[in-house]
Amino acid sequence: MQKRLNHVAIIMDGNGRWAQQQGLSRLKGHEMGARAAKRVVQLAKDRSIPFLTLYAFSSENWARPQDEVEGLFNLLERFIAEEIDELNESGVRIRVIGDMSRFSDHLRGTIQRTMDLTRDNEALNLAIALNYGGRDEIVRCTRRLLEQGVKPDSVTEETISGMLDTSFMPDPDLLIRTGGEWRISNFLLWQLAYTEIYFTHTLWPDFGAEELDRAIQWYMGRQRRFGRTPEQVRGEDR
Numbered sequence: 001m002q003k004r005l006n007h008v009a010i011i012m013d014g015n016g017r018w019a020q021q022q023g024l025s026r027l028k029g030h031e032m033g034a035r036a037a038k039r040v041v042q043l044a045k046d047r048s049i050p051f052l053t054l055y056a057f058s059s060e061n062w063a064r065p066q067d068e069v070e071g072l073f074n075l076l077e078r079f080i081a082e083e084i085d086e087l088n089e090s091g092v093r094i095r096v097i098g099d100m101s102r103f104s105d106h107l108r109g110t111i112q113r114t115m116d117l118t119r120d121n122e123a124l125n126l127a128i129a130l131n132y133g134g135r136d137e138i139v140r141c142t143r144r145l146l147e148q149g150v151k152p153d154s155v156t157e158e159t160i161s162g163m164l165d166t167s168f169m170p171d172p173d174l175l176i177r178t179g180g181e182w183r184i185s186n187f188l189l190w191q192l193a194y195t196e197i198y199f200t201h202t203l204w205p206d207f208g209a210e211e212l213d214r215a216i217q218w219y220m221g222r223q224r225r226f227g228r229t230p231e232q233v234r235g236e237d238r
């Protein structure tokens with residue numbers, strides 16, 4: 001039987017290097033990255049993957065040159081404006097994870113309308129991580145717990161999972177990182193505890209069906225043990 005693949009998360013790295021190789025601006029690289037993101041949303045839906053999370057802007061990305069940060073946010077707003085009808089019609093539910101308190105009212109309004117418009121869709125749950133950092137998420141979660149006066153003894157792993165930005169989805173089964181860097185970069189630190197991680201040198205704008213299927217094939221061949229021995233899981237790994 002096929003192993004379940006409920007949730008794929010992606011660190012979309014390599015837009016800048018792709019642009020440099022082509023003699024284009026970094027922003028053009030991000031634009032092609034947005035096209036790749038659109039492609040992968042459709043591919044995930046076609047492959048009946050229920051949850052897809054894309055790391056679009058980390059809480060550390062504010063340190064980039066101001067024109068790149070502004071360009072990225074303009075691109076994201078444009079992406080939502082231009083693609084929302086098609087995404088909605090194809091049954092994609094969109095949610096944003098991350099700290100939205102730093103965004104303009106305009107962007108917050110756009111995000112809220114997008115989430116409201118697509119809330120009944122079921123074909124694919126797309127989470128876009130924006131101003132997201134795994135450590136920051138855990139800090140925000142801890143603050144909420146303390147504000148609510150939760151008793152120390154009643155805090156369990158489930159309490160924390162249920163308080164994180166990702167409370168509506170299962171932990172990722174597969175993390176893909178493009179761009180030839182072998183690190184997690186503060187993405188989904190809590191949620192990646194037992195995730196299988198696929199690294200590739202492919203730069204994000206070049207990522208498509210072939211590479212996604214290669215990652216899925218690789219994942220299907222993995223034995224997930226969750227702390228148990230190979231003997232214990234043999235025969236039940238699906």
Ligand code: FPP
Nearest residue numbers: 012013014015016017030033034037056079
């Ligand atoms: C990393 O490449 C990429 C980002 C920091 C931004 C990711 C954003 C997009 C793919 C576009 C918008 C996304 C959506 C969901 C519409 P990099 O700039 O670090 O590349 P480099 O390492 O080659 O410099």
